[in-house]
Amino acid sequence: MKVDNIIIGSGISGLTAAAILARLGRSVAVIERNRRVGGSLRRFKRNGVAFDTGFHYTGCLGKDDILYRLWDYLGLLQYLDIQRFPDYSHENISFFDSSLEIPLYFSYKRSEEELSSLFPQDTEKIREYFRTVREVAATIPFYNFDVSLNEFFRDYWKPSQVPVKGILSGISDNRLVLALLIHLFLYGVPASQASLGTHAMVAHAYLNGAYHIVGGGQAVIDSYLKILRRAGVEIFTSMDIERIDIKDGAVHAVCADGEFFRTENVIYTGHPSRLFDLLPESFFRPAYVRRLRGLINTPSMFVAFCSLNAEMDDYGKSPWINYYALFSDEDMNSSRHRQLDRLPVMLTAPSVRDGTGKQGAVLLRESSMEEVLAFDQHGEEGKRAAGYEAWKRREGIALCNKANMHWFGSDEALELLETSSPLTFRDELGAPEGTVYGAMHSINQLTPSHMTRLRGLYLSGQSILMTGIVGASLSSLVTVGEIVGKESLWERITGS
Ligand SMILES: Cc1cc2nc3c(=O)[nH]c(=O)nc-3n(C[C@H](O)[C@H](O)[C@H](O)COP(=O)(O)OP(=O)(O)OC[C@H]3O[C@@H](n4cnc5c(N)ncnc54)[C@H](O)[C@@H]3O)c2cc1C
16 A cells, blocks of 8 residues: 555554644555554543543643644644633642642642742742743743744753752742642653753643543544544554565555555654664664663553542532642652652542533552562563452552542542553553653653654654643644644644
8 A cells, every 4th residue: 555654653643643744635544553543542431431541631722822723723623622621720739648738720820829828938939930930931932933943943852951950949848849840740750850841841831721621532532533534544443563664765564464555754653662663773873772772761650440429519629620649748859669658649530521421530640560560471462460450459449548538538439440550551552661651851861853864754752752642742743844844834833
């Protein structure tokens, strides 16, 4: 089969790359190894309750924001019901060992006011923090369309040496530090390794407003499928590319059954370290191979999907607030090897925001392969040793009990329906070590570029550029821009 562009992977990044190319009249095929399209965006149901895998909320969907502009350009908005979180909504930071609750609003002004009234002794530092995040965000083209994309990217793949910790030193209360760093949970980097640039990129998106999409990630997938099918894009599921050959100036993506696609460009959106499953290492410089293979990943997670036995309101809780619980002496500098019973927990209820259907909530805490290694049968995908289901259930119930007592003051508000572990993420998403946000975007390692030394082979996805729905979408904008002309594509999308 001959097609101009092959996209490997159908997460938000693959769907976005396919949609931009199709919008520009290029022929495209998407190849997904899973039987379902959508990667981390997929929604599923248990006992009639809808749950999202990897999409609980997002920033950048205000009318002047980049994701909104991109989706407008692609013709997706007509299919999506986007809801801005109401003014009272916020990240609610609470503590297992202190009665204080700290609200971090989806608004610079309100956050600064509330935090200053809770921590008057640190008012100057609070002001400095928000001013700095705003100033850094203003240098990022995705937030300030006047900034040149090319100039920004000249430096982007060099490691940023400015640690975010710097602007927080001198704060007198660790609980305030934890609240200001809560966005670390959304990109999975410990404070000691987080750069100011990356932190500002994530924090600014939410300090400018948070958004829900009715129907969650599945609604996003479905709307992408509508425009892709209309544009004639072929989508192949349950299909594994066995290898990529470069022959006679053309790229061949060869499937396990011997069928192959002859194409000009391949955009690979899986984890960069898995690229060498598809191409011989000898195609690349040894240093490049070592770098991609050695990428340090963000942690994995253990997730408990629960039903709620009453409306959230009945418990004085709102689905428009994300609840976090931590220990007040938590050290955000280290992310791994913490005691399991001291790990921070997040509670969020995206599908309740839809206003229809049964009530359910999701509990998330960090996890790692070490926790599940005993159940991994010879590394074989999908195969689990005896005792795995019982272990998952025990861990899930323990997490539910903890959340029930901390947030609901009742031992039966949340009831466990389903869990996912690092093995689930590893096998369902092809994510090494079950990493949830891909390779770390940190001061300690270079972010892999979207370009490779092979003509016609590009990378995209959450490990390239930035993580999250916004980051993975923008990564495809940049990658496709390389193929079709970055500045002109940028102009079409932003009008600048
Ligand atoms: C538990 C969790 C909660 C999250 N919450 C949020 C949130 O609230 N807001 C937010 O913005 N982000 C959130 N994220 C992050 C966000 O979901 C991801 O950053 C983003 O969806 C990644 O998109 P992607 O396209 O890069 O990768 P993926 O969604 O992982 O898609 C990659 C796809 O490529 C396929 N693939 C890989 N290799 C191959 C191959 N060789 N051949 C064929 N197919 C292949 C995979 O099967 C997969 O379908 C969350 C993530 C998780 C896991």
